[in-house]
Amino acid sequence: MPDLMSVVTTLAMIVVVFGAVLLHVAYLTYFERKVLGHMQDRLGPMEVGYHGLLQPIADGLKLFFKEDIIPTGANKIIFTVAPIISLVPALIAFAVIPFSDRGPIADINIAILYILALSSIGAYGILLGGWASNSKYSLLGGLRSAAQVISYELALGMSLVGVLLLSGSLSLAAIAQGQAGGFWHWYAFAFPAPQFVAFVIYLLSAIAETNRLPFDLPEAESELVAGFFTEYSGMRFAFFFLAEYANMILVSCVGAILFLGGWQAPFDFLPSTGWWGVFWFLPKVYFLLFLFFWIRATLPRLRYDQLMRLGWKIMIPLALANILITSFLAFVTR
Amino acid sequence: METIASSVEYLSRYYPIVVFGLLAAAFGLGTLLISYFVQPREDNAEKLSPYECGSEPVSDARMPFPVRYYVIAMLFVIFDIEVIFLYPWAIVFDRIGLIGFMEMVIFIALFVLAFVYAWRKGALEWE
Numbered sequence: 001m002p003d004l005m006s007v008v009t010t011l012a013m014i015v016v017v018f019g020a021v022l023l024h025v026a027y028l029t030y031f032e033r034k035v036l037g038h039m040q041d042r043l044g045p046m047e048v049g050y051h052g053l054l055q056p057i058a059d060g061l062k063l064f065f066k067e068d069i070i071p072t073g074a075n076k077i078i079f080t081v082a083p084i085i086s087l088v089p090a091l092i093a094f095a096v097i098p099f100s101d102r103g104p105i106a107d108i109n110i111a112i113l114y115i116l117a118l119s120s121i122g123a124y125g126i127l128l129g130g131w132a133s134n135s136k137y138s139l140l141g142g143l144r145s146a147a148q149v150i151s152y153e154l155a156l157g158m159s160l161v162g163v164l165l166l167s168g169s170l171s172l173a174a175i176a177q178g179q180a181g182g183f184w185h186w187y188a189f190a191f192p193a194p195q196f197v198a199f200v201i202y203l204l205s206a207i208a209e210t211n212r213l214p215f216d217l218p219e220a221e222s223e224l225v226a227g228f229f230t231e232y233s234g235m236r237f238a239f240f241f242l243a244e245y246a247n248m249i250l251v252s253c254v255g256a257i258l259f260l261g262g263w264q265a266p267f268d269f270l271p272s273t274g275w276w277g278v279f280w281f282l283p284k285v286y287f288l289l290f291l292f293f294w295i296r297a298t299l300p301r302l303r304y305d306q307l308m309r310l311g312w313k314i315m316i317p318l319a320l321a322n323i324l325i326t327s328f329l330a331f332v333t334r
Numbered sequence: 335m336e337t338i339a340s341s342v343e344y345l346s347r348y349y350p351i352v353v354f355g356l357l358a359a360a361f362g363l364g365t366l367l368i369s370y371f372v373q374p375r376e377d378n379a380e381k382l383s384p385y386e387c388g389s390e391p392v393s394d395a396r397m398p399f400p401v402r403y404y405v406i407a408m409l410f411v412i413f414d415i416e417v418i419f420l421y422p423w424a425i426v427f428d429r430i431g432l433i434g435f436m437e438m439v440i441f442i443a444l445f446v447l448a449f450v451y452a453w454r455k456g457a458l459e460w461e
Contacts, residue, residue, distance in 0.1 A: 084362040091358040106350040135384035150410035156415040164424035235369040
């Protein structure tokens with residue numbers, strides 16, 4: 001059993017990580033609006049605070065004091081619980097993310113399976129919320145989210161196999177540990193089998209996973225009003241929003257750990273222990289998050305038969321080929 | 335006794351996840367509860383009716399609906415299980431040698447065979 005001191009440390013870490021994730025989520029919305037604004041030749045939020053820096057807090061307060069409407073004919077219990085079903089998995093997945101060489105809060109040896117399982121539970125929140133709203137737009141959004149899960153999740157699962165082959169572990173801490181010694185050891189570029197194809201497949205699946213453009217079919221403002229959360233307002237709406245952004249940070253963290261060395265420094269003469277780990281980790285995460293916004297500002301939305309075609313006919317064959325080539329190369333070079 | 339002690343040690347690694355989950359759920363429910371007491375509340379039939387671009391809602395939203403990706407959903411369930419089989423293999427890849435490698439090549443060949451069959455049969459087509 002863990003001793004008292006380690007329990008206290010763990011509890012403190014949980015509170016810190018919880019607060020940090022919520023803060024990053026709030027300012028990720030600001031970051032997104034600024035990036036999109038500048039890409040569209042606008043300024044983005046400018047009014048609240050210096051260059052709009054207090055905008056996320058103003059938004060949060062506004063949503064907090066908004067009336068929370070439950071439409072007639074909605075299933076009240078499921079309608080209330082669905083946003084929480086979305087939010088909780090997105091937050092507790094951070095328990096296994098190693099932010100530095102001191103490891104994650106919960107050092108479990110099946111971290112990747114744990115995250116895959118939680119991300120599947122998150123999809124239930126969307127499906128249930130869409131169904132419980134008793135609105136046609138919401139129902140369509142929920143069904144599309146189910147369609148989306150079966151289109152990309154196979155490719156997502158397969159894209160990780162190459163990294164597992166090279167690292168020989170399902171623990172994120174061990175995978176980050178295995179990429180020490182400079183950026184040419186990161187699994188996206190590593191000898192003997194660079195995983196950049198898997199990295200691209202992972203990123204595309206991750207965008208679909210978090211319902212971001214060009215795969216935001218469950219929301220699809222221009223055709224489904226707001227998709228699965230059309231009928232949501234106030235804090236319940238905010239929870240879906242929080243869950244979406246927390247998921248974006250999560251998939252970026254996982255991508256940074258699996259393919260970009262996690263908390264490892266880009267060159268082996270630079271320190272990467274303790275807080276240095278966080279220092280190297282955050283820019284990688286924010287680089288991936290910036291990619292999300294960049295892609296959003298660039299590409300139009302796919303139809304969902306196109307998403308299925310992309311998932312099943314392009315990404316799955318590519319991921320399979322990647323597994324075979326990686327295992328072959330790993331086998332002959334060891 | 336030793337196995338019990340080690341499984342307790344093993345499970346105790348998971349307690350932070352439970353605490354984290356409780357905190358997240360408490361945050362969700364607590365925020366909803368507090369916001370319930372500070373928000374305005376003025377209900378009327380128009381406001382509570384489901385949104386349908388301003389017109390009166392037509393029929394029930396939960397009507398039967400043709401799900402056109404049914405076959406793909408079935409394939410997904412099968413292939414997803416096959417993908418999970420790849421995980422333990424990848425983890426012990428360094429230790430199982432040529433036989434392990436060849437076995438998985440055969441497994442993936444079967445997977446590809448099934449996949450190509452489904453593709454040729456048009457299961458992946460949008461009707």
